[in-house]
Amino acid sequence: MASSTQKLVSLLIQETAGLPIDQTLALLAGRFPGAVTFSSSFSFEDQVISHQILENQLPISIFTLDTGRLFPETYSVWSKTNAAYHTRIKAYYPNHESLEEFVQATGPNSFYESTQNRKDCCHIRKVEPLRRALAGNSIWVTGLRAEHSPGRGDLPQFEWDEGNQLIKFHPLLHWSTDEVMAFIKQNNIPYNSLHDKGFISIGCAPCTRAIQPGEDFRAGRWWWEDSSKKECGLHVTEKPGVANSLAKID
Structure with missing residues (x-):
């Protein structure tokens, strides 16, 4: 990270310390006009942030990644959010040629067969569309929370994303699950009904299940894989000497 970028990140941390979301x-939005965007998967956390943006009519774009394998409940909360806030959240889709070639070569459910197939599927359906969605922006707002993963405990609220060449902002980083749920209820915000059925981290339907009492937050994602391999590449942190080190997952 260049010294000028490091100074900007540090400045943002200082300027926003103690400010509400x-x-x-x-x-x-004022500092980076037309260059702040928020990625929503319509999770509890993301609905809180969407509410903050849309209720306050902030000039921040909101997009989602439609992988083509989402739950019906996810599409439902997407529609309800559009209706509740009189908005139209933009969707980015996989490149159809890449997806057609991948499915033709490996089959529709090949992600169950090998970790590499699953990572390739995630790259086509999520990582490449994300890069297109983030292009031209300076700030990427995310719904990451420290409570979701031990690896997120040391994250700053602002950080430089080397892979996408922009600054990431995690407004709910230190919120607890109880705080998120209370905000949802207090403001009558539409949310994914799968959360009421034990689904915590909700992604593609074939790759997500409800978790059991006592299980980790991420246990329901890619449950058939070793826990050390559970990443899709959306949240990448470059570390010295390690290219594309996947320190966070989504």
Whole structure:
């Protein structure tokens, strides 16, 4: 990370310390006009952030990645969110040629057969569309929370994303699950009904299941794989000497 970028990240951390989320988002929208975007998967966390943006009419774009394998409940909350806030959240889709070639070569459910197939599927359906969605932006707002993974405990609220060449902002990083749920209920925000059925981290339907009592937050994602291999490549942190080190997962 260049010294100028490092200074900017440090400055943003200082300037927004103690500010509520809506004020921080407004500050970013003013500082980087037309270049702040939020990626939503319609999770509890993402619905809280969408509410902050849309209720306050902040000039921040919102997009989602439609992999083509989402749950019906996810499409339902997407529609309800559009209706509740009179908006149209933009969707980015996989490159059809890449997807057609992959499915033709490996089959529709090949992600169960090998970790590499699953990673290739994630790359086509999520990583490449994400890069297109983020292109031209300066700030990427995410719904990451430290409580979701031990690897996120040391994350700063602002960080430089080397792979996508922009600054990431995690407004709910230190919120607890109880705080997120309370905000949802208090503001009558549409949410994914799968959360009421034991689904915590919700992704593609074939790759997500409900978790059992006592299981880790991420146990329901790619449950057939070793826990050390559970990543899709959306949240990447470059570390010295390690290219594309996947320190966070989504």
